[in-house]
Amino acid sequence: MRTVLGDVEPAALGVCDAHDHLFLRSPALAGQELDDPAAALTELAAFAALGGGTVIQWTPWGMGGRHQELPALSRRSGVHIVAATGLHQAKHYDPERLRDVYERLPELFIGELTTAPVRAGLIKIAGSYHHLDDHARRVAAAAARAHHATGAPIGVHLEGGTAALDLLDLLCDTHRVPPGRVILGHLHRFPDTRVHRAVAEAGAYVAFDGPSRAHHQTDWRLLDSIAALVDAGHPDRILLGGDTVTAAARSTADGPGMPFLLSGLRPRLEREIGGDVATAVLITNPARAFAADWRTAA
Template identity: 35%
Template sequence: MHTTAPQPVLRTVVGDLAPGSVRGPALAHEHLVLDLDHRGDGAAVLHPDRHGAAVTAELASLREEFGLGLVVELTCRGMGRDAAALARIARDAQVAVVAATGWYYEPFHTPEIAAADVDELTATLVREIGTGIGSTGIRPGVLGEIGSHGDMPTAAETKVLRAAARAAAATGLSVATHAQLGRGGLAQLELLTTEGVEPHRISIGHQDLLDDPAVHREIAATGAYVAFDTVGKDSYQSDDTRLRLLLALLEAGHADRVLLSCDISRHGYLRTEGGQGYGHLFRSFLPKARAAGVDDGLIDLMTRCNPLRFLTGAGVEEI
């Protein structure tokens, strides 16, 4: 008997979508609600009550001006995640939002990590993916941002990466990582693939902070995605350097492995507070890329097709 293969599905905070229904660009690594305030200064915060209206207005404006169709929201356990707030923002802005599960890098680990082994952590993630975040019933659509710092993950970070990989294998979700300042991406990739995750379901984060085109080529050559996802964060890296690194990766033939985003991670980055905003990619960086010879077809590939393929495992013909 002939059976039809299941169609790829994009799991968003307000329901499932066919990836082909997303016709505009995506932001592949963002935060809409966040609390990383370990210093007590309130800077690394996007509070839904204080900042939700500004976040929503920015996304709605980008939908109207640039056709923004999707935001991959990588705030996970221990990062101030609020699935209900994400659903409100998605509905009000009329932009699809994918929520995440997993754990960030070690300084932000929750107590459950020290107390549990890999299998127990895997079960926690699989349960949340299956039944939803807390009592909301909202199911994560990606594992991320799974974190490590330094050239090699710590023991605790290794445990989390292994749990994320096993949860990915069990549920069919993809894995997006946080490689602190771009370092350690190859080690993350080896851990994840050793646990059975296919490279095309892995995005290695913050590679635009690592000025090493050879590493970018090596990641892309495996089939994994190379995330240039801190665009506009000039205090970490200039956009001129980011563009040089991107052009090198494109020249090497890896346009189909690139993901782009801005990683808005504090309220001071919002446009209402004088920051670059979620639209910096579209308003500033991509025009520079076009001026450097990157055509609209490549931009559509990097900003729409690639994020959808990463999230769902879909082929080009399904996007």
């Protein structure tokens, strides 16, 4: 596992928030930036106080991930942090800057994974709503090259939880990324249990990540979606994350923030589905999903 303080054994990660953000900036979220180190530390401390051990920050290149701040936050909070490289949807970037970076994406991703002062441990990409646009295809191709060069896992933002199988086909069939190296995020937003089951059967990870934000039409189905995967024999494919993307969503403001994963969801998982499932979802599965046999890029 590649953390911002160096590589650690996956077993050392403990309870994991599999998708969240300490820092994030986007023109699509103007005025709602996550850019306060003190608030980030408070959030990490609250997560740690409830038994949290690791946070995976999915903020990719060019979105204010502030990698230079993460080692100190990890040391002060006692929480492992995994940073991300990769690219989000095109709307999150200045068009001119995006054009400039397109031709060097694989090298950019590989550099952030292997030689940067603070190294990333995840490649983050994104799909579009119910389809894959040219941007998504280009970034996915670069992410696959970076994966094959380094062994890093690939996390996918699914817009509205859609196009999961399209992304899986693109990464795994076209670009030969092993399904077990792919984490498909936001599937709670599209609670089609057949799609969830197909993803799990393929060997990829199903990430339910978003209780820090309101998805009123689907939030109430989260436990049912998890139970359906467990009943289908796939408790080993499920991940949970908070996905805090605005300052207002933090527990230090008006939202549930990172702590809710452990103060709200974990007790329900243990009570309604089982302690063994909670352990798999929060500890065992992320240790496997975010681990990598790190390779030196050729």
